[in-house]
Amino acid sequence: MAVVNFKVNGKAYSMDVDPDMPVLYALTNDIKLNGPKFGCGLSQCGSCTVLLDGQPIRSCQTAMSDVAGHEITTIEGLGTSDKPHPIQVAFMVEQAAQCGYCISGPMLYGKTFVDANPKATQAEIEQSLNGLLCRCYTHTRMIKALVRYQQGVK
């Protein structure tokens, strides 16, 4: 066990945990967040995606020891349904979900890419989601949402 200090959505946490434990379990079971989700536990789908110091990572394969001293942002940290972030508005407008279980991956990978590459082509935005899974196959709507978000960023 080891004490790990880290921030989540702007709030500081200090947890005495197995440093090998995936951070996803701390986020969902201890901090009780619902945005990042257990999909595969293997970094193969992206449902557990969070931002670590602003960059998307798979929280199911990131150990607690790796987040010590760092800041995590989940989709809860972007906005709320009353006050949503523009990327969330874009997903709402395009109705870019069916079950929505995978949504953290496309939203956070896509947002990070578009923020860094506001003039990216649609093909480049699609490639930024490489390897993520959406089993309901709302792919085209999610891409449309990211393009819509990009219009606002430009």
Next chain:
Amino acid sequence: MKLQEIFGATQAVNMREDAREAFENAPFSRRDLMKTMGALVVGFSSVASIKKLGAEAPLPSPVYDLLQVDSWIAIAQDESITAYSGKCDMGQGFRTVQYQLVAEELFVPIDRVNLIFCDTALCPDQGTTSGSQSHLTEFGATGLRQALATARETLLAMAAKQFNTTTDQLVIKAGVISMKSTPANSVSYGKLIGGKKFSLATNAKATPVDPKNYTVLGTSVPRYDIPQKTTGEYIYVQNVRLPGMLHGKVVRPPFIDAQVVSVNNASVAKLGGNVKVVVKKNFVGVVADTEWQALIAANTLDVTWSATKALPSQDTYYQTIRKQPSRDSYTVNTGDVDANIKSAKTVLKATYLHPFQMHGSVGSSCAVADVWVNNGVTFAKIWSPTQGVYPQRDSVAQVLGTAKENVRVTYVEGSGCYGLNGADTVSYDAALMSQGVGRPVRVQYTRADEMTGGEHFGAAFVIDLTAGLDAQGRIQAWDYEAWSPTRGNRPTATAPGNVITGYLAGFPLPGIVPAAATQPTTFGNNSNVAMNYGTGCVGTSCGSTGNVRSERYLSHSVDSPFFTGPLRSPARLQNTFANESFMDELAAAAKIDPVDYRLRHLVDPRLVDVVNAAAKAANWQARPSPKPGIVKTGIATGRGFACVLYEGSNGYSAMVAEVTVDQATGVITVTKLTMSEDSGPVSNPDGLRNQMEGGALQGMSRALVEEVNWTDTALGNTDWRRYPVRQFGQPMPQLVTVLTNRLDVPQLGAGECTITLSASAIGNAVFDATGARLRQIPFTPVNVKAALAARP
């Protein structure tokens, strides 16, 4: 503890605070709901809250009569409306449609509506949410719509009595009934009935709103759940957190038929987290304080399993199932097929092969159960993503050894399930572990749990087709013979062994009882065994959509080595792949354009219309396939067509696929899918398009890459690398959807139409491009190159 931590936004979307609290506190029946708050239902005495449940015996679950208005609707004094339904939303959007339906039929603003669905303690038993049946059911004679229409007419009659007039002198606006002549004479629903019961049977003669007059239905009301899904506020079953809840993991046998020889509890005794081992016959689970500790314990626990016989060889599996003892049935057998094929000018034969496939939910399944004993009686509450809370309640009661009235199952949305993923069996797991340790237990499967010991695979198929054509190329006779393996299914009260955990816990598995086929007595095409182009004549009545009179369909069900279940478009996808591909072969043999060839054999005007709609939208150029001037090297392009009347009666759809084929690598790229749909009056156009798009792409993934693999000793697909599906970053086709909003017919299903067509439309496009016929799914580069090499 807040409601959202227990039930989640799944049920709480758009629910008032007092309604939420009442819902949270309802243990086993609406009788327990809050009297004073009154928002949900007419008052009864408020009893136990959830926090006291462990110490008290709740009232038994009631039975809600489908033909009583009060089973469906309650109107409160504050004018809020609560509807109860047995049809859930699992991402397909039916929550929003039901809100629309309530607002439309009662003439109330949609934001005045609450909806609670799929809770055995609160909602009418409507079986499972499956098979594209939700629209048929809720808009049907015993569904929500008829109850709503009855309620509206009853309220009108009550107002007429109050104003001493007749109902035709009244008008309803926003839940207020007024005299047309003197609008000041008005009364609201809440004043008329608020807080009281209707105590009234649903009137079969009550008139629902004519779809031509729809103002809420027929519009793209945005989905209620999407805002909270984008922000992480939405509670999935994975996020249900109870006080004192522990975490469980399953330890599955290497073979489903292996027996527990011994479990070495000492192997996990020194691990952290107060690990407990729960064993029931061949079911093994571990429970620990945290999820991480439970995962470590599951990976550490030393279980000795008996050896069992090897799995059948995958290499020869499609031959093996032809020889197994089978239960046989005819869909149609006109008795003249052999003679008509013998006399045909041209005879074609082909065999189509479809593998086992996975639901492959992106989230591994999860459930939470709280099982406790009061005065020797076992009670249970289960939060489950199942498609059928009622069948699960009835069967889990068997597993726990209690009466079904002592079990409450509440649906909470999980990852999209598309049929029978691990949702039911993980709920059994949670129930058994909670019973074993006497505390609430949450079970979250690992990916391997889901893929090898959780979900039920979509069935493999071998389909032999033979057809005879006359001198003009018309179909003279059609002969179908198919073999398909099955094992288990959805759980039922009499068959808890239908799902994996029930079977492991010792409940018998209803097997295949071999039997010869008998002559059918009625035409039923629920599995789309019969192609679109026959008459479907059984005895003197004919029920299908075409004009080919000579037909025989013989189906063999055989035992499967794996548990199987109704994966989206079950059997219908496999049969339609074969039937629509073979139809394309016949068109090619007749040298007739594939759309024209279909139209020559179709009589159903609605199917004809969707065929024409898709062809027109895709700018289809009439000519025979394959396209003229094929070069057998390089990149080839082509287009293919397919159509279906889903389940023989439940949704008309057609699809044009456009592809490119790299003939050197065997890689298919689908560039465009154009689809048409006629499911009667469209409830929510954007919702329907979302379903059509997702279905088409999921069907494309299943056609191109998906296949369950195994060795003699184990299933091989333990993760997404070993069971690849189409993912982001890979080419996705342009999608075009064409809706036919037909208002003078009943509502039909739509969720499984396009997925049924992708494989055949794509395969037919590959033939058009290359002249190579794809008869085996998946269309992997290896299988495509084999087909390319087999060209004459």
